[in-house]
Amino acid sequence: MAPDTSTQIHNIGYRSYDGARLGRAYARKSLFSQSLRGAYGLGRSAKSKVLPMLLFAVMCVPALIIVAVAIAVPGSTSLPIKYTTYALTTQVIIGLYLASQAPQSVSRDLRFKTVPLYFSRPIERVDYVLAKFAAMASALFILTATPLLIMWIGALLAKFDFADQTKGFAQGLVSVLLLSVLFAGLGLIMAALTPRRGFGVAAIIALLLIPYGAVTAVQGIAYNTGSTGPIEWMGLFSPITLIDGVQTAFLGATSAFPGGDGPSAGVGFVYLLVVLGLIAGSYAALMARYRKAGL
Amino acid sequence: MYNPTVARLTYRALLGRRRALILCGLPVLLIVISIAVRAFTGLDDKVAADLLGGFALATMVPLIGVIAGTGAIGPEIDDGSIVYLLSKPVKRPTIIMTKLIVAIGVTMAFSAIPTLIAGFILNGNGQQIAVAYTVAALVASIAYSALFLLLGTVSRHAVVFGLVYALIWESLFGSLVSGAKTLSVQQWALALAEKVAGEGYVDATVGLPTAVTLLCVVTVGATVYAGQKLRRLTLAGEE
Numbered sequence: 134m135a136p137d138t139s140t141q142i143h144n145i146g147y148r149s150y151d152g153a154r155l156g157r158a159y160a161r162k163s164l165f166s167q168s169l170r171g172a173y174g175l176g177r178s179a180k181s182k183v184l185p186m187l188l189f190a191v192m193c194v195p196a197l198i199i200v201a202v203a204i205a206v207p208g209s210t211s212l213p214i215k216y217t218t219y220a221l222t223t224q225v226i227i228g229l230y231l232a233s234q235a236p237q238s239v240s241r242d243l244r245f246k247t248v249p250l251y252f253s254r255p256i257e258r259v260d261y262v263l264a265k266f267a268a269m270a271s272a273l274f275i276l277t278a279t280p281l282l283i284m285w286i287g288a289l290l291a292k293f294d295f296a297d298q299t300k301g302f303a304q305g306l307v308s309v310l311l312l313s314v315l316f317a318g319l320g321l322i323m324a325a326l327t328p329r330r331g332f333g334v335a336a337i338i339a340l341l342l343i344p345y346g347a348v349t350a351v352q353g354i355a356y357n358t359g360s361t362g363p364i365e366w367m368g369l370f371s372p373i374t375l376i377d378g379v380q381t382a383f384l385g386a387t388s389a390f391p392g393g394d395g396p397s398a399g400v401g402f403v404y405l406l407v408v409l410g411l412i413a414g415s416y417a418a419l420m421a422r423y424r425k426a427g428l
Numbered sequence: 429m430y431n432p433t434v435a436r437l438t439y440r441a442l443l444g445r446r447r448a449l450i451l452c453g454l455p456v457l458l459i460v461i462s463i464a465v466r467a468f469t470g471l472d473d474k475v476a477a478d479l480l481g482g483f484a485l486a487t488m489v490p491l492i493g494v495i496a497g498t499g500a501i502g503p504e505i506d507d508g509s510i511v512y513l514l515s516k517p518v519k520r521p522t523i524i525m526t527k528l529i530v531a532i533g534v535t536m537a538f539s540a541i542p543t544l545i546a547g548f549i550l551n552g553n554g555q556q557i558a559v560a561y562t563v564a565a566l567v568a569s570i571a572y573s574a575l576f577l578l579l580g581t582v583s584r585h586a587v588v589f590g591l592v593y594a595l596i597w598e599s600l601f602g603s604l605v606s607g608a609k610t611l612s613v614q615q616w617a618l619a620l621a622e623k624v625a626g627e628g629y630v631d632a633t634v635g636l637p638t639a640v641t642l643l644c645v646v647t648v649g650a651t652v653y654a655g656q657k658l659r660r661l662t663l664a665g666e667e
Binding site: 225330332334338342343346358 | 447450453454457461464465468469475478479482483487491494495498499502503506507585586587588591592595596600
């Protein structure tokens with residue numbers, strides 16, 4: 134049988150890839166940096182930059198005012214509020230930031246079913262979860278640590294005691310680091326459970342603020358009726374009072390609990406265990422959530 | 429002005445699957461706290477008024493209002509499925525009215541009824557406190573639903589803005605700047621509660637005539653504007 138001469142194979146110049154294969158670590162790093170940039174709207178549309186940048190500005194302005202007041206008032210030797218108090222006072226802003234950014238970080242991937250595309254790259258489930266978790270925690274850390282940095286620089290410019298201020302600043306940083314990791318875990322798990330963005334936002338805010346409202350109300354009633362014993366234990370039931378308890382026990386903070394008596398070192402240890410348990414738990418829950426990547 | 433099919437769809441979007449459970453969380457918490465407080469302090473009218481005012485009316489009603497009000501329309505606009513509803517021969521204001529009625533119903537069911545139960549648990553409706561706060565919750569439900577439904581049609585970040593209003597404007601600015609209280613749904617509702625409750629248990633900073641007028645203006649205005657807004661809705665793509 135004669136060969137069919139009407140068909141030919143043309144060389145149209147396909148070439149094999151011979152560059153460096155950047156691999157899993159690079160993919161993980163890219164996912165992390167994209168998520169972190171996305172949390173501030175960088176690399177996204179102008180409209181989606183508004184909310185995170187606005188909240189970031191709102192977070193920093195009180196710190197500037199505090200510094201200005203501390204420098205303007207003659208004879209002052211320290212800042213009017215402690216570094217560790219700042220995040221507790223601005224918790225609503227932190228909550229709103231988390232509620233607006235955690236769903237955009239994970240819900241959209243789930244809703245538009247792009248998660249399988251991530252996993253067609255050389256990353257594993259643990260890489261995706263770790264990158265998203267680390268990015269959200271870093272974004273929150275930037276949000277909460279920048280005002281502390283402003284206060285610290287201001288305090289040094291005002292020639293307050295260096296050792297004293299630096300110690301307070303370091304304690305504040307440890308506390309907001311713990312807060313960032315805890316909140317990022319809680320926010321991401323709520324967002325990953327609800328692919329619809331609106332419900333995710335509401336669920337996160339509800340998780341952060343309702344227990345806080347309930348805990349403060351019950352603590353207030355317990356304080357007013359004189360049964361002060363259980364107050365230090367009630368703080369275990371809301372995220373922000375957990376951080377309050379840990380930093381009061383170990384980081385020299387003043388508690389916002391009624392009466393100003395935070396947990397003692399022994400009870401504070403329980404607080405720390407609960408915080409670490411929640412962080413580990415939210416990591417485990419996220420890992421379980423992404424076992425089936427399709428939905 | 430009411431379409432049963434739209435109502436059924438909205439109702440299912442709000443309470444379908446596990447969402448009813450999320451909404452149940454708050455009322456259950458309120459009732460648990462009430463039982464705990466009753467066991468702790470016994471019967472005390474002042475504590476009852478503080479808890480119902482501070483937790484039920486200030487936190488629970490706005491939050492449920494945000495979830496129900498924006499949830500009635502927001503997710504549909506967000507994922508674009510609203511076009512299937514808008515392409516049907518149903519008037520846009522009718523769609524808004526129906527969704528508003530469902531949102532009001534859900535908010536009332538999940539906020540006013542638990543408030544009444546909590547009030548009875550706390551002090552057995554002494555000084556009419558339970559009834560007063562239930563009236564306030566009912567009225568606030570209407571205004572919040574209308575307001576947050578409007579937000580849902582206006583912005584993609586309706587939940588965030590709704591929460592900013594409910595938490596930052598009403599609580600934070602309300603306690604710092606007394607003028608901000610005049611523009612607060614919570615205070616308007618409290619003005620009604622003040623009339624019902626015994627002397628000195630509820631304080632509202634707004635007079636009753638002002639409160640009623642503002643409530644009506646906000647509710648009607650928000651509903652009408654939301655209907656107009658829906659008549660020429662542009663669907664934003666996902667960012």
